[in-house]
Amino acid sequence: MKRTDIVKTLLLVLVTGWFLVLIMVPVFGIMQEAIKFGLANVLSSLMTPHARHAFLLTLWITVAAVVINSIFGIILAVVLVKQNFKGKLFIEGLLDLPFAVSPVVAGFMFIILFGPQGLIGSWFEGQGIKIIYALPGMIIATLFVTLPFVAREVMPVLRESGLEQEEAAYVLGASRWQAFWRVTLPSVKWGLIYGVTLTVARAIGEFGAVIVVSGNIINRTQTVPLHIHQEFTDFNYGGAYSAALLLAVISFTLLITLQTIYRRTDRV
């Protein structure tokens, strides 16, 4: 008995120690850098025109990604759960692909397709609409990397809720539309909120795919992660640490939100 206690304590110390060094020390490291820089400096570096432009741009892209991927995510979930058709498993497999593809490769694919010489991009170029090195391309890249979240979170909830309630609604004379708004949507509410939170977390932090399609133009196509990278390469470390700390705080808040929803819905 005594020996197993020693093994237990040793393992506990090793695991928590490893976790602290690998994950928590870097978090404290960035806090320390920001404190060294000074609170007033942190605030003023977040208020520069570059920084403000970057935060606004990130906000718009995130809103666009949340709205579009919520709509299509719910549609995808409904189709994949409630309908039977050939090739359903193939579509499900494709749905996971954005998680497996390197963000840089994803951005590159969009340059090839939507760039000035691309299959679709050349047509838009003819209409005077720029997709790549402009906002539409950045939104498309963000849509790609966040595509699976809502669909993947709504699907299991939809599967569990089953068809009975909707059928009851139909029997009581509800239209399809009414059944969707009054029955289906409320039943998948928590799955949707969870998926949206994951989408927000990824959208505000996406770097690789966005830097490739945006062309990384200062004050025009730089989101917050690109702005942090720019400040860092310009040796403006204080500015980089300030913006990074703010993103870290936002991400941390989103993580807590996720954990709260998780406990609320009693999944695990």
Add this chain to the structure above:
Amino acid sequence: MNGRASPSNRATNSDLVLRSLSFGYIGLLIVLPIIAMVVRSLEGGLAALWADMTLPPAIYSLKLTISTALIMVAINVVTGTATAWVLVRYSFPGKNLMNALIDLPFAMPTIVTGIMLVAVYGPRSMIGGFFQRYGYEIMFNKPGIILALMFVTFPFVVRAVQPVLIEMDKDMEEAARTLGASSVTIFLRVVIPSLLPSILTGAALSFSRALGEFGSIIMVAGNIPFKTQVASVYIYGEIESYNPQGALGLSVVLLLFSFVTLMVINVLQYWSRRHEKN
């Protein structure tokens, strides 16, 4: 029964509309871009594509990517399984907090991860400065890459193993103990085999993520050919220097890896679900 009540058997018009929207969205955002890339990469002929793939810096970056990913996987398999074990089997103060913070790397933007690691291990930092004095660089060097990969993929193995460990019956372990097996034997012969499918799933997810990781690596490793240039950074460099043709070779290779790892992960998940049922 009302015809509308069972939409899963016969497709109504609105079913078809929703299905077309789904196909259209997946087609536009996932299928068409992949087809466009494959077509573009084959335009110059297979020989040209092969030549791009086998350029010395490209080959080096691919080897570096795979070797650092494998080292990370070896470390994460051990530490991740141990972490899951401690979180499920032991009770200690701060356990709930630690359990909640395991997912932190998933929530953190990759560029922020990179900045954090530079702040702690960079040449200007206390730890990094200490190593520097002894002529040892962590950042802008291979250990930095492995460190970044370990951080961003840390939750995968933990979160794959944890639920299986919670569900696992202690009966088998008890039985083995009654039959006189030592703790080590029980761990190696009873626990590890039941956890294997989930450990491998976590390892495959970590590996897949590591092959494509970009944001954190460009911060901690920079872009030094034949030293710290991993595949994703090489591709980015070629696109940035207006040589997209040169980026195609490795992009196709990484895309192929994505397909393969996705299939492997699906097979592993199928296997572990069957394992759970038995």
